[in-house]
Structure formats: structure tokens, C-alpha cells
Amino acid sequence: MDFSRILSMDLNSSNSTLSLPSILMDALVPGYGNISQLIYRLCGIDVGYVVSGCLVLFGLFHGGQFLYNQSFDYIASYFTSSIYIEDNDNLYSQVMKWVAEQRMTKVSRDLKAVSKWVNNYQDDEDELDDDDFDVLDEKGIFNFEKWAGNIPPRYEPNYGSDRFYHDGRYFQFSREKKENKWSSDDDESLVIRCFGRSTQPIKDLLNHVKRWTLNKENKMTSVYRAPAESHGGRMWNRQSCRPSRPMHTVSLEQQQKAKIVRDINEYLHPVTARWYASRGIPYRRGYLFHGPPGTGKTSLSFALAGIFGLPVYCISLNEVGLTESDLGTLFSQLPRRCIVLLEDIDSAGLRRDDMPTGMEGTDPISPASETADGSEDGLTKISKTDVLISLSGLLNIIDGAASHEGRVLIMTTNCPENLDPALIRPGRVDLQVLFTLATREQIRDIFTRMYSTEFDAGEVRSRASSTKPTPNSSKTTNRQNDDLLALVRAESRLDTIEPEKLVEMAQQFADQLPEARFSPAEIQGYLLMRKQDPTKALAEVGKWRDEILESKRSGKKVVNVFN
Incomplete structure (x- = not known):
């Protein structure tokens, strides 16, 4: 660089035609002097001042940006509160759905369009007009692309930060992506921030989002499975969100359905957890649905999930x-x-060490004894190479010392007699439900349900021809639902007994049961089915005693007592 002109320049000389910035630029940028002299002679403008002004503005902009970021980081660290939400949490999808319908998404100039969220059950048909259901081509054939093209994508905030107001309070919404070295899909997280040193406003917002989601999805059932990940681990993933199955569509005797619904309803009530704890009973409930294939075992599980608003977690031991x-x-x-739905539990190949190799899935020859504390002796890992779960391991997971409480466990099987007695003993399986092949009444109900048009209101408009609904079809289904609810409420009462009378009834109950014939779990399971009606428990104990003793003499493993 040539700085000789700078040293020889007389800044006070009136003959100088170039400013100091031009001299500096000439020294730093070769050829700049000739260009600046030409512009100066033609236009009378010293380019050096223009460049200097641009450099000053550039410095002020980045300096202000630096000060803003530093100030924001300081305020965010000491004067705001935040809550993080990971994308593997259900709350993440709930917040994204809520945000997608807020004003911030409608006015933002930086959005992300999402179409893969539309699945087989959530096609957002509420946003479609009647004219949008013209999905047939000129030959009268359904065209999927034409139909799917009518469904608009969902617009979400893009990665970065955005701002919105809710209930008069300012919030900042940040969506971040981070690389996941264990998976090809990157992980995402949400950060919701508000001014103040308390996270209570954000908690109130999240509670509002959960209530909003409940109102939006109260007729849907989420189904979760745990496929093997690429790195070898397993975690729950939501596989689908399907419409909740109505209870009247399950082919099962009405009294049985009412008994199951009533039992689960009492179990899930928050007061029941304290009731179990005060009496030292593990807060768990297990059910065995058994019967031939295609009789509605899995269907009833999903119908129960819809009634109580519970997600279904499906596991196959195979x-x-x-x-x-x-x-x-x-x-x-x-x-x-x-x-928790354990499907086809009899086909998992669980066996004891006293069962000959190759006899997995068959009726065990001699069950091992149970110890006084309820644990089993002689349980070992199965010999099947593709199943790595032992019977003892499964039992410990179901009701061991560290097992999960508060869930509803449903096991289904086509061959209940092939199950090990330890797996379905009282305390692990509290209620056994038999599904039979179709009775005459069930056949009639299936026929009526198949040809009823009461649920076709949203379907007929998409067909080439429609059938008018029968006027009495809705009344029939409502009557079925009312009958079921009446049966559920029939025994929802608490029979209070005076202490002196209770002592007398307890002695009468004990006198009707022989000693050393029933396990405490069996007696406790019987009483739990009638925990609000001690009078009924005393009146029916004789029948229950005879049926259990008869099943033990005949070697039956399942007993269906629906009284």
C-alpha cells in the first residue's frame, strides 16, 4: 500500500481536491483514486464522504444490534421466565395445533406449511364446503388426489422467535431445531417466555391449551406403540389418533359391558387411589379378555379408551x-x-422351567408354587430364541415392587387355558371377560348397526347417491346408550354399615369360607368387585365359593362370575 500521498498531503491546503477518506481508500483499494477523481470532475462529488457515511451507518447498525442482543440476553436472563417443551412430549403437538390457529400465524410473514399431519382419521373436513366433496371424476370414480387437494395444509410458525398476546399478556414463542446423532430426524423444542420472574402465566397458558385440545379431540383415541429404534432402544410413539369407538358397536352382552365400565369408572376416580392406599392395596387393575378370534376383545379395549378419554399403549411380547x-x-x-393392551398373551411363548422344551404356549403340566408374599418360585427365561422375556420378568413388571400404578392393564388371549396360572391369578387379573361367538341377539344388533344410516350425515354428501336416514335409527342408538348408562349407575352407591353390624357381617362372611382353601388375593379380588356393597358381598359369597372350588377341582383356569 502506498501511504506516501498521505504523508505529503497538506490538509490545510485549499488546492487539495480529495478528502482524507479518499486518500485512505486510494491507499487501501488499488485504482480507487482514478475512479474517484473521474467522479469528482464529472459530478463534483467526493466519493470518500459517501463511503465514510456508509461505513458509519454500517458500524452504527451492527453496534446497535450488538447492544440490543446483549440487552435482550440480560433481560431474558434476569427479568423473564421460560418453559421448554420437547417434541417427544404430547404437549408439543398440542401447543403447535393451538398456535396454528392463533392470530400470530395468520399475520406472520415467516411460516412453515405442514401437510403430513393430516392422517387417515383427521382430514380437517370441517374446513371443507359442500362443493369440495365433488371428488368423483367424469366416470364416477373416486379420485384421491382430487379429494386430498381440497384439504388445506396447516401453517405453523417457522424456526426462530415470534411474539403473541394472550389474555392481555405478552409472550415470546421460540421454535428451535437441534441435530440428533441417533436418528435421521432432528429434534425440536419449543420455548415459551414471558416477562416476570414467575412461570405461572406460562403454566396458565399451557393449561388453557390442554383444555382447548380436550375440547377439540374429545372424540379421538390416541394409540401408541414402541417400535425398535435405529440405535437399539425403544420409546413410545403415537402411531395413530383414531375416532373413539362407540360402546354400542361392541358385540358383548349389555350386563357385561356395564359391569366393566362400572368397575373401571370406580377404579379411575381420584378418590379410589386414596382408598387403595389407606387399605394397603396396590393401586392397579387388570383384566383378561378371552375368547375366539374376531369376537371383539380389542374393539372393547378401544371403546373403553374412548369412554374414559384414555390413550392406548399397545405392546406385543412377540x-x-x-x-x-x-x-x-x-x-x-x-x-x-x-x-396398556397386551395382545395375544398366550402366544408369547412364556414358560416355566418345569415345562418341557418345545411346550411353549401349551397348558403347563404342573404350576410352581407361590410363596407367602405372592412371588413365584421356579420361573425362568423361556427357550424361544426370538422372545427374550421370561414369565418371572413379566410378572415383576406387571405388579412387582417397582411396577407402575394407576394404569388399566388389559390382556387378550384366544386360548386362556394355555396361560400360566401365575399370570392370571387374582391381584394380577381382577376381572375375566368371556367373548363368545355371535349370539342371536348380537347377530340382530350387528345387522341393525350395519344398515343404520344415523351416522351417515357426513358421508352421504360425498357419494353419488344418498339414502335418507330412517327416523327411528337415532332413537334406537340413544336408547341403547341410555340402557348402558342406567346399568352402570345401578350399583354406584355406597352401602354404609354401622361398626357393630360390620363386625357381625365379617364373622358371617368368614364362616362361609373354608380355611386354607382361598388365597388372600382371591378373597380381596372378590370383595373389590363389591367394595361399595358389603351386603351384596355377604349374600353372594356362597355362590362365588362354590364356583371357585368347582373350577379348582376341574382344573379350569378362568371363571366368569358376572353377578
């Missing part, structure tokens, strides 16, 4: 690579209230 450690981890990750 999954390749599923270990006891994986199963224990999955059970530990269950939410406080849910339905």
Missing part, C-alpha cells in the same frame, strides 16, 4: 428384540392414567 429391560423401561414411561 416383537423381535424386545427384552425385559426394554419392557421395564416402557412401563416406567407410561403416563399416570392409560390403558
Whole structure:
């Protein structure tokens, strides 16, 4: 660089035609002097001042930006509160759905369009007009692309920060992405921030979002499974969100459905948890649905989930690579209230060490004895190479010392007699439900349900021809629902007994049961089914005693007592 002109320049000389910035630029940028002299002679403008002004503005802009970021970080650190939400949490999708319908998404100039969230059950048909259901081509054939093209995408805030107001309070919404080295999909997280040193406004906002989601999805049932991840671990993933199945569509005797609904309803009530704890009873409830294939065992599970608003967590013990450690981890990750569905439990190949190799899935020859504390002796890992779960490991996960409480466990099987007695003993299975092949009444109900048009209001408009609904179809279904609810409420009362009378009834109850024939779990399970009606428990204990003793003499493993 040539600085000789700078040293020889007389800044006070009136003959100088170039400013100091031009001299500096000439020294730093080769050829700048000739260009600046030409512009100066033609236009009379010293380019050096223009460049100097741009440099000053550039410095002021970045300096102000630096001061703003530093001030914001300081305020965010000491004068705001924030809550983080990871994308593997249900709350993440709930917040994203809520944000997608807020004004901030409608006025923002930086959005992300999402279409993959539309699944087979959530097509957002409420946003479609009647004209949008013209999905047939000129030949009268349904065209999926034409139909799917009518469904608009959902617009979400893009990655970065955005701001919104809710109930008069200012919030900042940040969506961040971070690389996940264990998966091809990147992890995402949300950060909701507000001014103040308390997170209570954000908590109130999240509670509002959860209530909003409940009103939006109160007719949907979330189904979770745990597929093997690429890195070998397993975690719960929501596989689908399907419409809740109405209870009247399940082909099962009305009294049985009412008994199951009433039992789960009492169990899930918050007061019941304290009732169990005060009496030293583990707060768990297990059900065995058994019967031929196609009789509605899984359907009833989803119908129960719809009634009580519970998610369904499905596990198959036959999954390749599923270990006891994986199963224990999955059970530990269950939410406080849910339905755990163990399907086809008889085909999992669980066996005891006294069962000959190759006899997995068959009726065990001689069950091992149970110890006084309820644990089983002689349980060992199965010999099937593709199933890595032992019977003892499964039992410990279901009702061991560290097992999950508060959930509803449903096991289904086609061959109940192939199950080990330890798996379905009272305390692990509290209620056994038999599903039979279709009775005449069930056949009639299936026929009526199949051809009823009461639920076709949203479907007929998309068909080439429609059928008018029969005027009495809705009344029929409402009557079925009312009958079921009447049966559920029939025994929802508490029979209070005076202490002196209770002592007398307890002695009468004990006199009707032989000694050393029933386990405490069996007696406790019988009383739990009638925990609000001690008079009924005393009146029916004789019948229950005879049926249980008869089943033990005949070697039956399942007993269906629906009284």
C-alpha cells in the first residue's frame, strides 16, 4: 500500500481536491483514486464522504444490534421466565395445533406449511364446503388426489422467535431445531417466555391449551406403540389418533359391558387411589379378555379408551428384540392414567422351567408354587430364541415392587387355558371377560348397526347417491346408550354399615369360607368387585365359593362370575 500521498498531503491546503477518506481508500483499494477523481470532475462529488457515511451507518447498525442482543440476553436472563417443551412430549403437538390457529400465524410473514399431519382419521373436513366433496371424476370414480387437494395444509410458525398476546399478556414463542446423532430426524423444542420472574402465566397458558385440545379431540383415541429404534432402544410413539369407538358397536352382552365400565369408572376416580392406599392395596387393575378370534376383545379395549378419554399403549411380547429391560423401561414411561393392551398373551411363548422344551404356549403340566408374599418360585427365561422375556420378568413388571400404578392393564388371549396360572391369578387379573361367538341377539344388533344410516350425515354428501336416514335409527342408538348408562349407575352407591353390624357381617362372611382353601388375593379380588356393597358381598359369597372350588377341582383356569 502506498501511504506516501498521505504523508505529503497538506490538509490545510485549499488546492487539495480529495478528502482524507479518499486518500485512505486510494491507499487501501488499488485504482480507487482514478475512479474517484473521474467522479469528482464529472459530478463534483467526493466519493470518500459517501463511503465514510456508509461505513458509519454500517458500524452504527451492527453496534446497535450488538447492544440490543446483549440487552435482550440480560433481560431474558434476569427479568423473564421460560418453559421448554420437547417434541417427544404430547404437549408439543398440542401447543403447535393451538398456535396454528392463533392470530400470530395468520399475520406472520415467516411460516412453515405442514401437510403430513393430516392422517387417515383427521382430514380437517370441517374446513371443507359442500362443493369440495365433488371428488368423483367424469366416470364416477373416486379420485384421491382430487379429494386430498381440497384439504388445506396447516401453517405453523417457522424456526426462530415470534411474539403473541394472550389474555392481555405478552409472550415470546421460540421454535428451535437441534441435530440428533441417533436418528435421521432432528429434534425440536419449543420455548415459551414471558416477562416476570414467575412461570405461572406460562403454566396458565399451557393449561388453557390442554383444555382447548380436550375440547377439540374429545372424540379421538390416541394409540401408541414402541417400535425398535435405529440405535437399539425403544420409546413410545403415537402411531395413530383414531375416532373413539362407540360402546354400542361392541358385540358383548349389555350386563357385561356395564359391569366393566362400572368397575373401571370406580377404579379411575381420584378418590379410589386414596382408598387403595389407606387399605394397603396396590393401586392397579387388570383384566383378561378371552375368547375366539374376531369376537371383539380389542374393539372393547378401544371403546373403553374412548369412554374414559384414555390413550392406548399397545405392546406385543412377540416383537423381535424386545427384552425385559426394554419392557421395564416402557412401563416406567407410561403416563399416570392409560390403558396398556397386551395382545395375544398366550402366544408369547412364556414358560416355566418345569415345562418341557418345545411346550411353549401349551397348558403347563404342573404350576410352581407361590410363596407367602405372592412371588413365584421356579420361573425362568423361556427357550424361544426370538422372545427374550421370561414369565418371572413379566410378572415383576406387571405388579412387582417397582411396577407402575394407576394404569388399566388389559390382556387378550384366544386360548386362556394355555396361560400360566401365575399370570392370571387374582391381584394380577381382577376381572375375566368371556367373548363368545355371535349370539342371536348380537347377530340382530350387528345387522341393525350395519344398515343404520344415523351416522351417515357426513358421508352421504360425498357419494353419488344418498339414502335418507330412517327416523327411528337415532332413537334406537340413544336408547341403547341410555340402557348402558342406567346399568352402570345401578350399583354406584355406597352401602354404609354401622361398626357393630360390620363386625357381625365379617364373622358371617368368614364362616362361609373354608380355611386354607382361598388365597388372600382371591378373597380381596372378590370383595373389590363389591367394595361399595358389603351386603351384596355377604349374600353372594356362597355362590362365588362354590364356583371357585368347582373350577379348582376341574382344573379350569378362568371363571366368569358376572353377578
